[in-house]
Amino acid sequence: MKRFLPVAALAIVLATPAVAQQMAPAAYVAAAGAGDLYEKTSSQLVLQSTKDPKVRSFAQGMIRDHNKSTAMVKSAAAQAGLKPKPPVMTPEQSGMVAQLRKESGTARDRTYLTQQQTAHQQALALHQGYAANGTAGSLKTAAGQIAPVVQHHIDMLAGM
Numbered sequence: 001m002k003r004f005l006p007v008a009a010l011a012i013v014l015a016t017p018a019v020a021q022q023m024a025p026a027a028y029v030a031a032a033g034a035g036d037l038y039e040k041t042s043s044q045l046v047l048q049s050t051k052d053p054k055v056r057s058f059a060q061g062m063i064r065d066h067n068k069s070t071a072m073v074k075s076a077a078a079q080a081g082l083k084p085k086p087p088v089m090t091p092e093q094s095g096m097v098a099q100l101r102k103e104s105g106t107a108r109d110r111t112y113l114t115q116q117q118t119a120h121q122q123a124l125a126l127h128q129g130y131a132a133n134g135t136a137g138s139l140k141t142a143a144g145q146i147a148p149v150v151q152h153h154i155d156m157l158a159g160m
Contacts, residue, residue: 025080025136028126028143032073033087035123038097039066041089042119045100046112054160055109061156062116065149072142079138093119117157124150 023031043059043066050056070087077084089097096115103111124147131144 022133023130025077025134025139026082026084028130028134028136028139029073029077029082029084030087031126032123032143032146033070033084034089034093035119035126036066036070036073037087038089038093038119039063039116039123041097042100042112042115045097046108049104050109050112052106052109055112058116058156058160059112062153065153069142069146069149072146073139076136076138076142080136082136113157113160117154120150120154120157124154 039062043062046055047059047063050059074084096119100108100111100115127143127147127150131140131147134140134143
C-alpha cells in the first residue's frame with residue numbers, strides 16, 4: 001500500500017498538467033523517471049518484433065534520448081540535494097506496456113506509436129511546467145533542456 005499511494009498520486013499529477021507545473025522537486029524527479037522508464041521499456045519491447053525500419057529507428061532513438069534525460073535528471077537531483085529512488089511506472093504506463101506485450105506485428109507497431117504520442121504529450125507538459133514553475137534551479141535547467149528534445153520526438157511522431 002505504501003508503494004501504491006505515491007504511484008497513484010504521480011498518475012494524478014501527470015494527468016493534470018496545471019498541477020504538474022507546481023510539483024515539488026522530488027515529485028518531478030519521480031514523474032520524469034517514470035516517463036523515461038516507460039519510454040525505454042516500451043521501445044525495447046517493440047524492438048523485439050518490429051520489421052518497420054522507421055519504427056526501429058525511432059525506438060532506438062527513444063532509448064538513447066531517454067537514457068540521456070534520465071542521467072540529466074539524476075545529476076540535477078543530486079545537485080538539488082535529492083536522493084531519488086529507482087523509477088516506477090505509473091499504473092497507466094504499466095498498462096500500456098502490458099497492452100504492447102499482448103500485440104504483435106504491425107498491430108504492436110501501431111499501438112506503440114499511438115502510445116508514444118500520448119506519453120510524449122504528458123512528458124512535454126511535465127518538463128515545460130517544471131522548467132517554468134519549478135523550485136529547484138538545477139532541475140528547472142534540466143527540464144528546460146529536456147523539453148525541446150521531447151518536442152522533437154512529437155514532431156518525429158507526426159511524420160510517421
